[in-house]
Amino acid sequence: MSLDEFQQLPAPGDIETSRQRIKFCAQQQLFKHAIAKENGGFADSFQQLVDKHQALGLSCRDSGLILSINAHLWGSVFPFLTYGSSEQKERWLADLISGNIIGGHAITEPQAGSDVNALTTEATKTDTGFVLNGHKRFITNTPIADILVVYAKINNKLSAFIIKSDDPGVNFTNSPNVTGCTSATMGDVLLQNCVIPANRQLGKTGAGNMMIQHALELERAFIFAGIAGIMDWQLKQVIRFSRERQVNDTHLGSHQAISHKIAEMKVRLQSIQLWVNECARLKDNKKRITLASAQTKLFASEAFLQSSLDAVHIMGSSGLTEQNPLNQLVQDAMASRLFSGSSEIQKNIIAALLGTGEGFKG
Ligand SMILES: Cc1cc2nc3c(=O)[nH]c(=O)nc-3n(C[C@H](O)[C@H](O)[C@H](O)COP(=O)(O)OP(=O)(O)OC[C@H]3O[C@@H](n4cnc5c(N)ncnc54)[C@H](O)[C@@H]3O)c2cc1C
Numbered sequence: 001m002s003l004d005e006f007q008q009l010p011a012p013g014d015i016e017t018s019r020q021r022i023k024f025c026a027q028q029q030l031f032k033h034a035i036a037k038e039n040g041g042f043a044d045s046f047q048q049l050v051d052k053h054q055a056l057g058l059s060c061r062d063s064g065l066i067l068s069i070n071a072h073l074w075g076s077v078f079p080f081l082t083y084g085s086s087e088q089k090e091r092w093l094a095d096l097i098s099g100n101i102i103g104g105h106a107i108t109e110p111q112a113g114s115d116v117n118a119l120t121t122e123a124t125k126t127d128t129g130f131v132l133n134g135h136k137r138f139i140t141n142t143p144i145a146d147i148l149v150v151y152a153k154i155n156n157k158l159s160a161f162i163i164k165s166d167d168p169g170v171n172f173t174n175s176p177n178v179t180g181c182t183s184a185t186m187g188d189v190l191l192q193n194c195v196i197p198a199n200r201q202l203g204k205t206g207a208g209n210m211m212i213q214h215a216l217e218l219e220r221a222f223i224f225a226g227i228a229g230i231m232d233w234q235l236k237q238v239i240r241f242s243r244e245r246q247v248n249d250t251h252l253g254s255h256q257a258i259s260h261k262i263a264e265m266k267v268r269l270q271s272i273q274l275w276v277n278e279c280a281r282l283k284d285n286k287k288r289i290t291l292a293s294a295q296t297k298l299f300a301s302e303a304f305l306q307s308s309l310d311a312v313h314i315m316g317s318s319g320l321t322e323q324n325p326l327n328q329l330v331q332d333a334m335a336s337r338l339f340s341g342s343s344e345i346q347k348n349i350i351a352a353l354l355g356t357g358e359g360f361k362g
Pocket residue numbers: 067071104105106107108111112113114115137138139140141178180181335336338339340341342343344345348358
């Protein structure tokens with residue numbers, strides 16, 4: 001993995017810096033992996049994508065940036081690739097891949113998160129296109145996104161639409177924020193009689209549920225590539241601290257209670273890497289990843305939280321100081337158990353694929 005290419009990444013700052021950081025990743029060709037040449041990509045593998053994301057995580061140590069680029073990639077770039085008409089690909093793809101425009105996806109609403117069937121945002125068909133009304137919440141890359149793939153119902157059929165930040169009747173806000181992944185901008189999307197032309201529908205009417213599951217499957221499979229890079233750095237910090245910190249005339253790590261925690265952190269990290277690589281192997285062999293991505297997301301987010309708790313605990317009270325970047329990772333890990341579908345939802349998916357659990361009529 002090469003770290004050099006990410007050395008010049010601008011430090012986190014205001015909203016404009018958040019935009020610059022995503023654009024910098026695009027300049028490093030981060031959005032060209034696993035995409036065919038005719039669509040502007042490298043025609044390489046998902047494994048190469050995973051390696052690059054890990055290198056970014058190790059270098060930037062910023063879960064917010066990892067969240068942002070994954071929302072852009074799986075929320076916009078890949079849905080355009082998979083469901084876009086030739087006209088839509090021609091119009092948007094090159095700009096998304098080059099970072100000229102920033103994207104994301106808007107599924108969640110104030111009253112509907114895990115249960116996508118409960119979404120209430122509506123699209124009404126007109127002679128020239130659609131009028132959208134609704135309210136989306138916790139949308140990554142809002143307000144810096146230029147476009148979002150927004151999910152709404154036409155006559156109760158969940159469907160997808162391309163919404164531009166400057167469309168009439170659209171308002172992207174900068175809140176509410178959550179305490180994890182804070183360098184990613186986040187906000188609400190308000191749609192009040194938002195008028196769009198007919199060529200902004202993405203995919204078929206009624207295909208929304210399948211499109212959401214497809215986007216989330218990819219996000220669950222690969223978002224932990226970047227986070228594994230951050231956890232690699234986290235582990236190195238803890239090992240260094242355990243060697244340098246003296247307790248009872250010996251280094252902290254010589255106490256088995258500490259060294260065992262570190263050993264467990266190593267096993268968790270490598271297990272996440274194995275899971276992410278397995279998802280890449282399946283995708284590169286054109287196999288389904290529904291089960292593997294749910295298992296990856298469940299294992300990786302719980303492992304990230306446990307390792308982040310262990311890391312700050314090993315550092316004692318200095319681990320809990322505001323300036324300690326390892327402290328922020330605990331909040332990031334809590335957020336990771338929720339975004340792209342919570343741990344409970346991953347368990348529901350895994351159980352359903354095993355022919356049991358919620359919804360199974362035995
Ligand atoms: C950092 C971050 C970034 C995000 N980015 C985006 C984004 O870009 N786009 C977007 O659309 N959304 C985004 N979200 C929203 C996220 O997808 C939702 O928060 C998530 O799906 C959970 O929905 P909810 O918060 O409404 O919780 P709820 O669905 O209300 O769930 C509350 C609790 O109940 C549990 N629960 C719910 N249903 C079940 C069930 N059937 N069985 C057992 N337990 C259940 C959940 O696991 C959770 O613990 C983001 C969230 C975070 C934290």
